[in-house]
Amino acid sequence: MFLINDTTLRDGEQAAYVAFNTKEKIKIAQKLFKVGADELEVGIPAMGRKEQEDIKEIISLNLPTRIMSWNRATLKDLEASLKCNLKAVDLSIPVSDILIDVKFKGDKNRLLKQLEEVIIQAKKENLFVCIGGEDSSRANLSFLKEVMQLGNSLGANRFRYCDTVGILTPHTTYENIKNLVDLNLLDIEMHTHNDFGMATANTISGFEAGAKSANTTVIGLGERAGNASFEQVLMSLKTLLKKDVHINSKDLKDLITTVSKASNRRIDTNLPIIGKNIFSHESGIHVNAMIKSNLCYEPFSPIDVGLKRDYPIGKHSGTSTLIYHLKSLGIEANKDVLQKLLPIVRQIVTKRKKVLQNNELRELYLCLLDI
């Protein structure tokens, strides 16, 4: 079982220039649940009263899903989470020397003592505890092992492996996660960043190596270049790893639109899974094959994600595209005329940087036919 713990409302909102209001957070939480997130990380109670009120509002929705908060591994942050009536917490602690030097003056013993104290308190309160290993990908394996051993001995439930600055490749991810999984100490959760465009790939690699859950964010929102995207991970689980994931395409579209509006981020037309043009086939050779079988140049059906397939008439079109469109207008096209038409289409499209519409194609075709 692979779980998606979506953190759009925590790490997603940490993206610079993004701020959700209460209404937006509630809408996003509801839609995330509807589309298939298994758990939600919904905020940082230590931020104060307003954040705590928002978290309580989300909890009061009574979604049958685990609702988690992000906390520094401090008693004060934990107290703020308890005030919200949360039943699950992520207790974050830096684990790389770089961050331990800055945040704990290099004192690993103090760090471990503090983590221990906070886990003990959280377990006393019967909370589900995930240890957030900040900067795990730059940490020593031996220290990660120490942290996980401590967590295991205190009854923590999970270790979140964070590629905080997004420096892993799928290969290194696999090796690192396999090493930790083989220790058999705590379930691993992936938390990957997209600084080199590998966040989703690294999350999937983590799953392949034995991780049980992953943090995602809708449209990959998050710190700097963002996180592993919810929709990419979800579709990869379904399509590539053949997991039993049901996606209602209308709900997915709704969710994407909501997050896009709330974050003021437009969706690029070629964004994987959801970009408006990802099922637009222009190249002649592709269209020729697609007309014979849709399997040729699509890894999944546009219907799965609420998109539509089209064959724009552009610079790279071949006669198959022209025949396809003319046929839809009731014209059985003459191949010789179409061969003459192709360079004209290319010239027009290149000059005005806009594809041809059906009616324009018809006019050009009929003109050429008359000559």
Ligand SMILES: CC(=O)SCCNC(=O)CCNC(=O)[C@H](O)C(C)(C)COP(=O)(O)OP(=O)(O)OC[C@H]1O[C@@H](n2cnc3c(N)ncnc32)[C@H](O)[C@@H]1OP(=O)(O)O
């Ligand atoms: C990698 C990540 O995404 S981590 C999550 C980061 N998210 C955020 O920062 C968003 C929300 N943050 C905030 O609203 C504020 O930063 C608050 C309320 C949490 C804290 O605000 P302030 O009290 O003003 O502290 P400030 O933000 O300046 O500094 C953070 C402090 O936490 C400490 N700290 C950071 N991480 C940890 C940790 N895991 N455990 C313990 N202490 C930590 C820092 O060393 C610093 O301590 P210092 O004040 O002694 O130097």
Ligand SMILES: O=C(O)CCC(=O)C(=O)O
């Ligand atoms: O520590 C955690 O739980 C997550 C921290 C984080 O967001 C990161 O390391 O990128």
